[in-house]
Amino acid sequence: MIKEHELDKLIICKKCHTLYEKVPLTKNEKAFCNECNVLLYQQDADMLNKSLALVITAGISLFIAFNFSIININIQGLEQSLTLTSLFMVLAEHEQYVVGLLFLFIIVIFPISILLSTFVLLFFMKIGKAPYLTKRLLILLAHLKPWNMVDIFFISLLVSMVKLFDIANIELGIAFVAFLFMLILDIIITKNLSFHELWLLHAQTYGYKDE
Numbered sequence: 001m002i003k004e005h006e007l008d009k010l011i012i013c014k015k016c017h018t019l020y021e022k023v024p025l026t027k028n029e030k031a032f033c034n035e036c037n038v039l040l041y042q043q044d045a046d047m048l049n050k051s052l053a054l055v056i057t058a059g060i061s062l063f064i065a066f067n068f069s070i071i072n073i074n075i076q077g078l079e080q081s082l083t084l085t086s087l088f089m090v091l092a093e094h095e096q097y098v099v100g101l102l103f104l105f106i107i108v109i110f111p112i113s114i115l116l117s118t119f120v121l122l123f124f125m126k127i128g129k130a131p132y133l134t135k136r137l138l139i140l141l142a143h144l145k146p147w148n149m150v151d152i153f154f155i156s157l158l159v160s161m162v163k164l165f166d167i168a169n170i171e172l173g174i175a176f177v178a179f180l181f182m183l184i185l186d187i188i189i190t191k192n193l194s195f196h197e198l199w200l201l202h203a204q205t206y207g208y209k210d211e
């Protein structure tokens, strides 16, 4: 049976599906496919620093998104601003506990857990400490990633806003922009941070060999 970390040494070309065995690269070196010249993998020396900066910015955006108004609604002179807290209050008032709980996980618990564990992971890998913790975090993040659904919340927010446009005056709040900003950052982080490279970097940083 082939062990998982043995598979990690292999890489397949996305375009022509040629199989290669990975070789260690030096700083900023790139490996290309012999057949079709597609980029296979690279050693991005700044990956940790770049990602750390992005994660911190995303954290600040999330903090703003939680504390400021998402939208201001004006229905015939009656003005109301919607914050995340007031959203949960309204849901509780209407006894929508299941929806409330779902929202709590999608918008609050999962994003915070993902950002926080990514931050701790990158930070410790950067200073080369806590090999066990970072290994557990890599595994945890692989499980958490599919639950990153702030985008779904954002889309449902847009849909409900479009419905409200007919009957109310809607102004976008600071938190709305912060949510949007966080989504964009999240896409960049996901693109920048390859788990495959993180595992490789993990082995390099803490200096163990694949058994």
Ligand SMILES: [Zn+2]
Binding pocket: 013, 014, 015, 016, 017, 018, 033, 034, 035, 036, 037, 038
């Ligand atoms: Zn190829």
